Each structure stands twice: as structure tokens, then as C-alpha cells.
Amino acid sequence: MSEVQDKPTGREAQRLRTRQRVLDAAIREFKSVGMAEADIGAIAEAAGVARGTFYFHFPAKEHVLLELEAREEARIAKELTKFLATPHDLKSALHKAIQLVLGLERRLGSVLFKELLAIHFSPARPLNDEWRDHRMIVLVVEEIERARDAGEAQIAVDPYHSAVFFLLGLYAMLTTTSTSKTLRANALDNYLITVLRSLEPR
The missing domain is CATH 1.10.357 (Tetracycline Repressor; domain 2)
Structure with missing residues (x-):
């Protein structure tokens, strides 16, 4: 019988949801203006998080x-x-x-x-x-x-x-x-x- 991997819950689930929101917002910004011109503040605002949260999940834009x-x-x-x-x-x-x-x-x-x-x-x-x-x-x-x-x-x-x-x-x-x-x-x-x-x- 194959093992069923448990879905993340609690804080880990919240962290993953936040990461996904930041990623989605960054991708939209990159599509619009390119990575070099992308505004981290605009990405954070679109994702509904603090600017520092972007860097918590992605240390640099290249990591996106x-x-x-x-x-x-x-x-x-x-x-x-x-x-x-x-x-x-x-x-x-x-x-x-x-x-x-x-x-x-x-x-x-x-x-x-x-x-x-x-x-x-x-x-x-x-x-x-x-x-x-x-x-x-x-x-x-x-x-x-x-x-x-x-x-x-x-x-x-x-x-x-x-x-x-x-x-x-x-x-x-x-x-x-x-x-x-x-x-x-x-x-x-x-x-x-x-x-x-x-x-x-x-």
C-alpha cells in the first residue's frame, strides 16, 4: 500500500498560501514590466503582505x-x-x-x-x-x-x-x-x- 502524504496544515499551510500569493503577484508584475523594472513594493501590495515578506520567501527577484x-x-x-x-x-x-x-x-x-x-x-x-x-x-x-x-x-x-x-x-x-x-x-x-x-x- 502506498503512503498518503499529509497535506500541510496550520502555520505551514498558511506559509505556503502566502508564498503562492507573493509568487503570483511577482509573476504578474514581471509580465507587465520585466524583472529588472519590477517593483517589490507593488508586488507586496498586490499580494497583501509586507515588503519584508517578499524577501522572506524570495531573497532576490531572480529566485522568483x-x-x-x-x-x-x-x-x-x-x-x-x-x-x-x-x-x-x-x-x-x-x-x-x-x-x-x-x-x-x-x-x-x-x-x-x-x-x-x-x-x-x-x-x-x-x-x-x-x-x-x-x-x-x-x-x-x-x-x-x-x-x-x-x-x-x-x-x-x-x-x-x-x-x-x-x-x-x-x-x-x-x-x-x-x-x-x-x-x-x-x-x-x-x-x-x-x-x-x-x-x-x-
């Missing part, structure tokens, strides 16, 4: 983005895991990953999405942060490994570097390509074709 990144990555990784549990090939798996990241961009808006990517690649990230801590990278690595073992990808391919190449290229394209839906869709289709060709068995 780190929390948001962890939550959003868990969300899209869960969706990709569901998809990978169904019959698929490498092309459809990578296409699904692209669609999930596009969905993230739509949810966050262009400004916040770019700032999330900036913090993701920032040298200021915790020193103990490893790629295995990022479920999305792990899933893409595992999918490329599966494709290699099934003969869909070349034997010599390194799954980790191929996954990083795919995701880095995707993030770069989303932050630099035209906002025109048609032009962007064409660019992403061509990008996926390029990635798949680089992985084709030789």
Missing part, C-alpha cells in the same frame, strides 16, 4: 524566476512523459517537445519567457545545478537514446549533446525569430527537419 522555472518545467515534463508513454517515433516526440515549449511561451508571454530563459542559462545559477535535475532535458536524452537503440538515430550519436543541441537551438529560435505565426511555424518545421537529419542513421 527560479521557482517559476522549476514549476513550469515540471508541468511540461509531465505532459511530455504522458506523450512518450504512447506509441511514437523520434520525430513526433521532438515535435511534441516543441509544442510544449511554445505553450509555455504563450502562458508566460514573450517578456517573461525570455527572462526565464535568461535565468536558465545564467552563470549565477546554483553551482550544484546539473542537467539531470532538469526533467525536460532528461526526457529528451532518454528519447534520443531510445531512438538510437531502435535504429532511428545513428549509433555514434551522443544523446546528451544531441538533446542539448536540440533544446538550445529551440530556445534560441523562439527568442530571435519573427512573431509572425506563419514565419515562425515554417522556421520551426525546418529546424525540426535539420535536427532529425543530423540524427539519421548513416
Whole structure:
């Protein structure tokens, strides 16, 4: 029988509710003006807390983005895991990953999405942060490994570097390509074709 984890109660439940309010208010502020211009006082007021409460939960504005990144990555990784549990090939798996990241961009808006990517690649990230801590990278690595073992990808391919190449290229394209839906869709289709060709068995 699996153990049922008790929900937090009392002070811990109140702390988590307050943290969520602060996080939600900060995200709204970041979406509106960006992280650099975000006003901590405005965030605290919108969350209904004292200014010091913001710093209690998030020592710096960057910590809001780190929390948001962890939550959003868990969300899209869960969706990709569901998809990978169904019959698929490498092309459809990578296409699904692209669609999930596009969905993230739509949810966050262009400004916040770019700032999330900036913090993701920032040298200021915790020193103990490893790629295995990022479920999305792990899933893409595992999918490329599966494709290699099934003969869909070349034997010599390194799954980790191929996954990083795919995701880095995707993030770069989303932050630099035209906002025109048609032009962007064409660019992403061509990008996926390029990635798949680089992985084709030789």
C-alpha cells in the first residue's frame, strides 16, 4: 500500500498560501514590466503582505524566476512523459517537445519567457545545478537514446549533446525569430527537419 502524504496544515499551510500569493503577484508584475523594472513594493501590495515578506520567501527577484522555472518545467515534463508513454517515433516526440515549449511561451508571454530563459542559462545559477535535475532535458536524452537503440538515430550519436543541441537551438529560435505565426511555424518545421537529419542513421 502506498503512503498518503499529509497535506500541510496550520502555520505551514498558511506559509505556503502566502508564498503562492507573493509568487503570483511577482509573476504578474514581471509580465507587465520585466524583472529588472519590477517593483517589490507593488508586488507586496498586490499580494497583501509586507515588503519584508517578499524577501522572506524570495531573497532576490531572480529566485522568483527560479521557482517559476522549476514549476513550469515540471508541468511540461509531465505532459511530455504522458506523450512518450504512447506509441511514437523520434520525430513526433521532438515535435511534441516543441509544442510544449511554445505553450509555455504563450502562458508566460514573450517578456517573461525570455527572462526565464535568461535565468536558465545564467552563470549565477546554483553551482550544484546539473542537467539531470532538469526533467525536460532528461526526457529528451532518454528519447534520443531510445531512438538510437531502435535504429532511428545513428549509433555514434551522443544523446546528451544531441538533446542539448536540440533544446538550445529551440530556445534560441523562439527568442530571435519573427512573431509572425506563419514565419515562425515554417522556421520551426525546418529546424525540426535539420535536427532529425543530423540524427539519421548513416
